[in-house]
Amino acid sequence: MSNSSAQARTNPLNTIAMHGALITYTLIALFPVFVILINSFKTRKKIFREPLALPDADSFSLIGYQTVLKQGDFFLYFQNSFIVTVASLFFVLLFGAMAAFALSEYRFKGNTIMGLYLALGIMIPIRIGTVAILELMVQTGLVNTLWALILVYTAQGLPLAVFILSEFMRQVSDDLKNAGRIDGLSEYTIFFKLVLPLVRPAMATVAVFNMIPIWNDLWFPLILAPSEEVKTLTLGSQVFIGQFVTDWNAVLSALSMAILPVLVLYVIFSRQLIRGITSGAVK
Amino acid sequence: MTALTLTKVNKSFGSVHVLKDIDIEVEEGEFVVFVGPSGCGKSTLLRVIAGLEDASSGEIRIGDDQVNLTPPSKRGIAMVFQSYALYPHLNVRKNMTLALKQEKQSKEVIDARVEEASRMLDLGDYLDRFPSELSGGQRQRVAIGRAIVRQPKLFLFDEPLSNLDAALRMNTRIEIAALHRQLAASMIYVTHDQTEAMTLADKIVVLRDGRVEQIGSPMELYNNPANQFVAGFLGSPAMNFLPADLLAEGDMRTLGVRPEDLQLDDMGAFDAKVGHVEHLGGDTNVIANIGPHQVTARLFGQHDVSEGDEVKLGFAADKAYYFDKDGARLG
Ligand SMILES: Nc1ncnc2c1ncn2[C@@H]1O[C@H](COP(=O)(O)OP(=O)(O)OP(=O)(O)O)[C@@H](O)[C@H]1O
Ligand SMILES: [Mg+2]
Numbered sequence: 001m002s003n004s005s006a007q008a009r010t011n012p013l014n015t016i017a018m019h020g021a022l023i024t025y026t027l028i029a030l031f032p033v034f035v036i037l038i039n040s041f042k043t044r045k046k047i048f049r050e051p052l053a054l055p056d057a058d059s060f061s062l063i064g065y066q067t068v069l070k071q072g073d074f075f076l077y078f079q080n081s082f083i084v085t086v087a088s089l090f091f092v093l094l095f096g097a098m099a100a101f102a103l104s105e106y107r108f109k110g111n112t113i114m115g116l117y118l119a120l121g122i123m124i125p126i127r128i129g130t131v132a133i134l135e136l137m138v139q140t141g142l143v144n145t146l147w148a149l150i151l152v153y154t155a156q157g158l159p160l161a162v163f164i165l166s167e168f169m170r171q172v173s174d175d176l177k178n179a180g181r182i183d184g185l186s187e188y189t190i191f192f193k194l195v196l197p198l199v200r201p202a203m204a205t206v207a208v209f210n211m212i213p214i215w216n217d218l219w220f221p222l223i224l225a226p227s228e229e230v231k232t233l234t235l236g237s238q239v240f241i242g243q244f245v246t247d248w249n250a251v252l253s254a255l256s257m258a259i260l261p262v263l264v265l266y267v268i269f270s271r272q273l274i275r276g277i278t279s280g281a282v283k
Numbered sequence: 284m285t286a287l288t289l290t291k292v293n294k295s296f297g298s299v300h301v302l303k304d305i306d307i308e309v310e311e312g313e314f315v316v317f318v319g320p321s322g323c324g325k326s327t328l329l330r331v332i333a334g335l336e337d338a339s340s341g342e343i344r345i346g347d348d349q350v351n352l353t354p355p356s357k358r359g360i361a362m363v364f365q366s367y368a369l370y371p372h373l374n375v376r377k378n379m380t381l382a383l384k385q386e387k388q389s390k391e392v393i394d395a396r397v398e399e400a401s402r403m404l405d406l407g408d409y410l411d412r413f414p415s416e417l418s419g420g421q422r423q424r425v426a427i428g429r430a431i432v433r434q435p436k437l438f439l440f441d442e443p444l445s446n447l448d449a450a451l452r453m454n455t456r457i458e459i460a461a462l463h464r465q466l467a468a469s470m471i472y473v474t475h476d477q478t479e480a481m482t483l484a485d486k487i488v489v490l491r492d493g494r495v496e497q498i499g500s501p502m503e504l505y506n507n508p509a510n511q512f513v514a515g516f517l518g519s520p521a522m523n524f525l526p527a528d529l530l531a532e533g534d535m536r537t538l539g540v541r542p543e544d545l546q547l548d549d550m551g552a553f554d555a556k557v558g559h560v561e562h563l564g565g566d567t568n569v570i571a572n573i574g575p576h577q578v579t580a581r582l583f584g585q586h587d588v589s590e591g592d593e594v595k596l597g598f599a600a601d602k603a604y605y606f607d608k609d610g611a612r613l614g
Contacts, residue, residue, distance in 0.1 A: 175368035178335050179429075184356030184385035197372055 033259065040064050040252035047248055064249030067240075068257070071250070076229065077236035082261065084146055084232060085214050088153035089207050095154065096161025096206065097169075097199070101191050103162070104169040105177070115166065121159030126152065127219060137224055148224040149232070153217075157210040168202040169195060204272030208265075215262055233258050284311045284346070286437055286469035287332065292341030294324075294331055294493075301327050303493045305341070309437070309471060309486075314463050316480040317473045318516070319490035325473040328490070329439050332471065334358050346436055356385065361430035362439040365446060367422045369414035369429075376410040379429045396432040403462065404428050420451045427459070431466070438470040444479065456482065477517050481505070489513050511610035514539050520568060523578040527605065529553070536613060539604035542568070542581035547588070551597025553578075560588050571596065 038054055039047045046059035053059070068074050103115045126133075133152060134143075142148040172195050180190045196203070221235040237258070240250040287309040294302035301324045309315050317325045330336045332343060334355035343350050350358050361382075369378050376397060383393045401407050404424045414422055423443060430438055443459075444452045460483055463470055474480055480487050481501045489496040489504065489512075497509040501517075508514035514522050520542045527534035530552055547569075555571035555578070562585065569580045569588055573596070580596055588594065605613040 173366055173368060175364040175366045176370070178330070178333075178355075179362070179364060179368040179370075181335060182333060182355045182360065182362050183382035183429075185381075193372075194370065 036252055036255050036259075040249070040256040042249075044249055047252070061249070064247075064251075064253030065257075067247060067250040068253045071239070073228070073231075074233075074236065074254070074257075077231050077233045078257070078261075080146060080230055081215060081233040081258075084149045084153065085211060087146075087150045088157065088214050089210055091150065091154040092157035092161050092210055093203055093207060096158050097165050097196060097203065098191070099158070099162045100165035100169050101195060104166045115162075118162045119159055121155075122163060126156045130219075130223060134223060142224075144225050144227040144230055146225065146230055149220055149230075152220050152224065153210075153214045157206075157214075160209065161206045164206055165199060165202055168199045172198050201272045204269040208269050208273050211265055212262060215258075285309065285344075286311050286313065286346065287471070288342075288344040289332070290342040290344075292328075292331060292343065293339045294327055294336065295339045301493050302331065302338075305493075305495055307488055307495065307498065309469055312467045312469055314470045314472065314483055314485045315488060316484035316486070317471065317488045317490060318475060318477060318480040319496075320516075321475060323490045324493040325475070325490055326441055329362075329441050329471065329473050332437075333360055333362050333439055356382070359436040360439055361433045361435040361437075362441065363423075363426045363430050363443045365442040367414070367419075367426045367446075369422060369425060371414055374411050374413050375406060375417075375425050375428075378414070378425060379432050382429070382433050393432075396434070400428040400431040403431065403465065404458075419447055420455065423447065423455060424458075427462070431462075436469065438468055440470065440472040442474055443472075445474070445476070459483065477519060481517065487517075489516060508604070508612065510612050511537060511539065511606040514604055514606070514612075518542075520579045520581060522604070524606075525573065525576050525578065529573065529576075535608060537606040537608070537610075539606060540578075540598045540602060542579045543583075544598050544602035545578060545580035545596050546598065547580070547582065547586070547594055548597030549595055551595035553596040555594050555596050557588055557590055557592040557594060559590060569594075 035051065039051060041055040041061065041064075042053075042059045043061040043063065046053070046055075050059075055061075099118060103111060103118070137143045137148045142151070176194055177190050180194050185193070216234055217232075218234045218238070221232040225231070226235065233254070237251060237254040240247040240254065285308050287307070289305050289307045292302055292305040293300070305328060307315075317328065319325055327336065331338050332345075334350065334353060338351065345358055345360065370381065373381065379397055379400065380393050383396065397410075401410060404427060406421075406424060406428055409417060409421060409425070414425070417425065423446075426443070440459075444455055447455060456479060459472075463483075472479075472483060484501055486498065487501055487504055488498050491512055497504060497513045499507075504513055504517055508517070511524065515524065518541055522539045522541050523545060525538045525540075527536040527538040530538070553573045555573045557569055557571045558577070559570040561568040561570070564585070565583075567582045567584070567586045567588065569582060569586075571578055571580065571594065578596070582588075607613055
């Protein structure tokens with residue numbers, strides 16, 4: 001197998017075909033984003049008349065951005081989305097890693113059952129429980145707070161996080177952890193100082209897989225936190241989509257700005273992400 | 284005084300009974316080697332002594348204290364692992380000092396001990412490097428240094444040399460022997476390499492399937508094995524086993540002869556056909572077949588024997604060992 005893959009790498013025809021396929025895929029994947037970006041800088045008329053043309057001196061307009069920044073509390077929405085995403089990721093990674101460590105490191109009764117139970121959520125979408133969640137949030141008075149969203153997204157992200165991270169933690173050398181125990185490190189120090197740094201690529205993978213669905217989600221903000229001061233960006237952008245008229249300039253501008261932070265986070269995580277994916281695939 | 288006493292130690296993983304009624308004593312300053320085939324429970328026994336696994340039953344004493352419930356870091360032990368197990372995010376100096384910092388030792392004590400250990404092991408040049416920047420041999424020396432700075436009552440080594448190449452293994456083996464003389468500390472050393480066992484040990488413990496087969500000095504075990512397993516395990520090439528039936532009709536015992544005791548001898552008892560010859564210069568190993576049984580004769584010096592030769596093999600009567608059909612040694 002290693003032999004054939006080495007050949008595939010050295011054969012120039014294969015290399016060209018491979019890169020061709022990847023570049024084509026990249027272009028297709030990025031095309032909608034590109035269209036959104038260029039059109040967010042054009043006047044409304046031009047958006048409809050020549051949707052694929054680049055903005056020029058004639059068609060260039062910042063009207064969309066002006067609307068977005070003026071109307072609605074765009075920065076507040078942005079801040080809400082950011083808080084919800086970052087806090088949810090933090091809790092998913094923290095609790096996911098801790099549960100994964102316990103499952104992979106300690107032998108206790110019901111270890112396997114517990115692991116399966118925690119992984120069950122991968123197959124059952126959390127939205128099925130929306131009504132129950134809403135009732136719960138009403139009773140606990142968390143409706144229309146960011147905590148409602150953070151808690152739900154944490155619950156939503158944990159199953160996959162536990163599943164992926166426990167697989168990676170099983171690969172961390174027992175000798176290393178035992179050396180730490182003999183040197184007098186507490187289990188917490190072993191977890192935070194020895195194990196977590198070694199599974200960083202896996203953590204980045206989990207972070208990226210969770211980040212985008214949370215950032216883009218419309219469902220739970222609409223149901224659990226629709227009031228003005230806790231609106232997320234995705235929900236906030238909906239004001240521009242009306243039943244009768246849609247302010248396309250504003251929608252496109254809002255979307256363009258919404259892409260940015262995801263892009264930044266992705267760049268931060270991507271190197272670790274690639275290592276996480278390939279180390280899983282190659283081994 | 285004894286450094287370590289194990290009394291009736293048992294260990295089970297669920298329904299798998301891995302250690303069975305282990306009784307071992309290690310004297311102060313003694314170098315004890317645990318040997319046995321793969322999977323016989325050597326590492327498990329070491330981990331039980333270290334406190335990384337709890338014994339299912341039995342008593343563990345280190346020095347005068349019963350330590351069954353003492354956490355590893357408080358047992359006064361240090362361990363060197365086969366995989367080195369250096370902390371990848373710390374440089375060599377910090378790897379060595381971590382345990383001392385956990386014990387809240389003063390900076391002077393820490394510096395002095397690192398100084399001392401790095402002098403003993405020639406680590407001076409590497410103190411600021413990270414483990415990933417060291418070769419296998421250097422990493423293992425750092426791992427040993429990390430054990431030394433703690434000044435433990437008992438050193439535990441789990442196959443520390445098995446990841447090194449042959450030449451380095453020999454050098455490091457000599458270094459460990461020298462270290463034992465310098466420190467005069469009690470050491471327990473796990474290996475499945477019987478050369479390491481023979482050369483390093485004051486006392487060898489032979490394990491099989493979680494049981495102690497025999498305990499004694501290397502020469503005691505070599506000259507006076509308690510059973511067929513110990514006889515076959517120590518010595519290289521291994522002892523030859525033949526049915527005693529070949530010599531005396533109806534004899535149900537098993538005959539054991541060490542390769543160096545088997546000689547080319549025109550008056551010899553066995554007719555053999557040479558299957559293969561290894562010329563080592565100093566020695567010649569003759570692998571021959573006596574009927575369906577393969578035996579090895581180790582001849583001193585160089586001999587003109589070649590494949591396919593018909594030879595006669597003999598041995599001195601006082602060099603023979605006899606075992607019953609269960610492998611127990613007879614008279
Ligand atoms: N955590 C565990 N759970 C279940 N069985 C185990 C566990 N650890 C070890 N064993 C079993 O205990 C037996 C002894 O294992 P151990 O690692 O002590 O062998 P060893 O003598 O060190 O072998 P080697 O020379 O290959 O290192 C093996 O049969 C192994 O399968
Ligand atoms: Mg072992």
